[in-house]
Amino acid sequence: MIASAVLTFDQLPGVMQTLLHIMLMVMAIASTLLIILRNYYDPKKIFIITDLVILIFIAAQLVGAETATMRDEGQLIVTFMRSCFLLLLLVNSLICVYMVVSYKRIRYKRRTTYSSRSVKEALTALPTGICYSGKEGNVLLANRAINRFIWEMLGSELMNIDDAWDRLREIEDEQKSDYLRANPDSIVLTMSDESIKYLVRSPIEVDGMMFTETVVTDITLLHKLTEEARQNTIRLKSLYKELKELSDNLVMINHEEEVMRHKIMIHNNVGNMILFTRKLLSDPDAGNDALKDAARQWKVLCDNVIGIKTDSEKGEAIALKELLDTAKEIGFNVGIHGSLSEFSKQGFLVRQILREAMMNSIRHGGADTMDVYPSEAEQSLILTITNNGSVPEHITPSGGLKSLTEAVARSGGSIEIKTDDIFTLIVMIPKDKEGNMA
Amino acid sequence: MRILIVDDSRQSKFYLENRIKEREEYKIIAMIEDAANAELYCIKHSVDMILMDVCTANNSSGIEAAGRIRKNYPNVKVIIITSMPEHSFIKKARAYDCNGFWYKEYDEIDILEVMDKVAEGNYVYPKSAPEVEIGCTKSSEFSPREFQIVRLLAGGMSRQEIADELGISSRTVRFYIDELKAKTGHDDTMKMVADFVEKKLIINGLK
Numbered sequence: 001m002i003a004s005a006v007l008t009f010d011q012l013p014g015v016m017q018t019l020l021h022i023m024l025m026v027m028a029i030a031s032t033l034l035i036i037l038r039n040y041y042d043p044k045k046i047f048i049i050t051d052l053v054i055l056i057f058i059a060a061q062l063v064g065a066e067t068a069t070m071r072d073e074g075q076l077i078v079t080f081m082r083s084c085f086l087l088l089l090l091v092n093s094l095i096c097v098y099m100v101v102s103y104k105r106i107r108y109k110r111r112t113t114y115s116s117r118s119v120k121e122a123l124t125a126l127p128t129g130i131c132y133s134g135k136e137g138n139v140l141l142a143n144r145a146i147n148r149f150i151w152e153m154l155g156s157e158l159m160n161i162d163d164a165w166d167r168l169r170e171i172e173d174e175q176k177s178d179y180l181r182a183n184p185d186s187i188v189l190t191m192s193d194e195s196i197k198y199l200v201r202s203p204i205e206v207d208g209m210m211f212t213e214t215v216v217t218d219i220t221l222l223h224k225l226t227e228e229a230r231q232n233t234i235r236l237k238s239l240y241k242e243l244k245e246l247s248d249n250l251v252m253i254n255h256e257e258e259v260m261r262h263k264i265m266i267h268n269n270v271g272n273m274i275l276f277t278r279k280l281l282s283d284p285d286a287g288n289d290a291l292k293d294a295a296r297q298w299k300v301l302c303d304n305v306i307g308i309k310t311d312s313e314k315g316e317a318i319a320l321k322e323l324l325d326t327a328k329e330i331g332f333n334v335g336i337h338g339s340l341s342e343f344s345k346q347g348f349l350v351r352q353i354l355r356e357a358m359m360n361s362i363r364h365g366g367a368d369t370m371d372v373y374p375s376e377a378e379q380s381l382i383l384t385i386t387n388n389g390s391v392p393e394h395i396t397p398s399g400g401l402k403s404l405t406e407a408v409a410r411s412g413g414s415i416e417i418k419t420d421d422i423f424t425l426i427v428m429i430p431k432d433k434e435g436n437m438a
Numbered sequence: 439m440r441i442l443i444v445d446d447s448r449q450s451k452f453y454l455e456n457r458i459k460e461r462e463e464y465k466i467i468a469m470i471e472d473a474a475n476a477e478l479y480c481i482k483h484s485v486d487m488i489l490m491d492v493c494t495a496n497n498s499s500g501i502e503a504a505g506r507i508r509k510n511y512p513n514v515k516v517i518i519i520t521s522m523p524e525h526s527f528i529k530k531a532r533a534y535d536c537n538g539f540w541y542k543e544y545d546e547i548d549i550l551e552v553m554d555k556v557a558e559g560n561y562v563y564p565k566s567a568p569e570v571e572i573g574c575t576k577s578s579e580f581s582p583r584e585f586q587i588v589r590l591l592a593g594g595m596s597r598q599e600i601a602d603e604l605g606i607s608s609r610t611v612r613f614y615i616d617e618l619k620a621k622t623g624h625d626d627t628m629k630m631v632a633d634f635v636e637k638k639l640i641i642n643g644l645k
Contacts, residue, residue: 240594240596241594243592243594243635244642246632247592247594247635247642250635250636252497254638261449319472319496322495323475326468330478330479330481330482331482332478351496355477355478359477359478362481362482
């Protein structure tokens, strides 16, 4: 009953049969394409097997449809498959749905999966030149950008990257550029259009095999910005230096301002005194007391004028004189047996040394006399200092002596202490360095 | 009381000498110009009170010398005197236990009054450093950290070096600098620092 109610292919009208033929052929072609694409983008066994089964099924239908139509013409009948037409239609619909889903899946895979072809396409499109080579430098993969670069620089095609590298290195040496580079094993070249190319190579390992990756990058803009930044840094450092000098000199500037104010004040006072004295001398009633007072004021004024001259003559000699005068005022005698003129560059350090030696000899040895013997070696200046105080049994540098030792060490020198018959301090200062206090 | 004056300004020494002469109880034993030599007087027990300028001859720092003297000779009283409104001087003087602090040009109190109070055993300090105008703001508007940063800038340090010195990030230093420029109205960092230096709010170079 069921069988009699169902149509078979040969019972369909001719137009319908033709349409079905076409549909089956299209499905066969689509199935074949599906298998090819599947194999390329989504090679899962289960899907490939399914695709093959579908293709065979479609092919069987095609053959069945052919034989059904050929039967009436008396040709050899090969009944491959006879089944209910509607059932076949349902199955074919399911096959179409399956193929649509498969195509969508393959399209997704194509978008999201790398294949060797997609890698090659991407490399070719890169603006950066890139090349992969084997152990001997033989090129395995190179994109358009690096080929173009090599052609421009060497006038030949890129066959061996090692040879090309050596030749490019020679060109770099000829160009004598002074570009800064992060990687010493790199090449920086200026092109004919003034652009700057940066080449670097590095080893990479893939599946246990070693390859070399060579990359060519355009760094024209980077170089320009780096150069600008470098110039700005130089300018900034210069400004910082000027600011530091201003700051360091402020004490001196302030002193000079005070001297200037003092000079202006004295100038005004001299003017006033001249007018006052002239008036006094032309006044017949002016007494001796007034004249004596005026004379005293002139003396003060003269002392101030002399003081300006002294203020202007600051220097190492004056500073040392002040130290020695101070020592004398407190009843301590310092004898300098030689010239300290060679020590003028290290004046601050020398005064610190003498001062510290004085204080230690008074404090620990009860001395009242100190003798200083300056001398000179090939690379250093030597100060030998003795005193007439008692010799301590043991010396541990602390306080002032410790800070002095550190200050001398900072200037590259050294201190030696001897406690034989008399206490002796030997300070060695390198000739080419200035001493600075902590 | 034996007084030692340490000042490299003749005008200042002249003024102090004349003022102190008015009091019989004070006797000036010496006037020197280099603060580094002041300790020599102390070691011979020759001085009871020192009037110590901050910026003395040969770039010697009077405050540093005062610190050594107060540590080694606590019986010697030290009064710091200065004409510079540098903001860190008062703080350093206190840290070194100096007995007094007097501004030559700004203080309303007389130097003899300071000396009298110090001789009695008191500590005499002004309430704060003098206010100086920097750009469009006053020096009292700046925080200690801001002064610190300006000082390091005046010392020729770059922003990164300042950050390393203070243990902060370079961005934080930049923030402080921008804040300072906003407060002072200066649009240039160097000009701003130069303003601080010229107004003597920042003094580097003392030894």
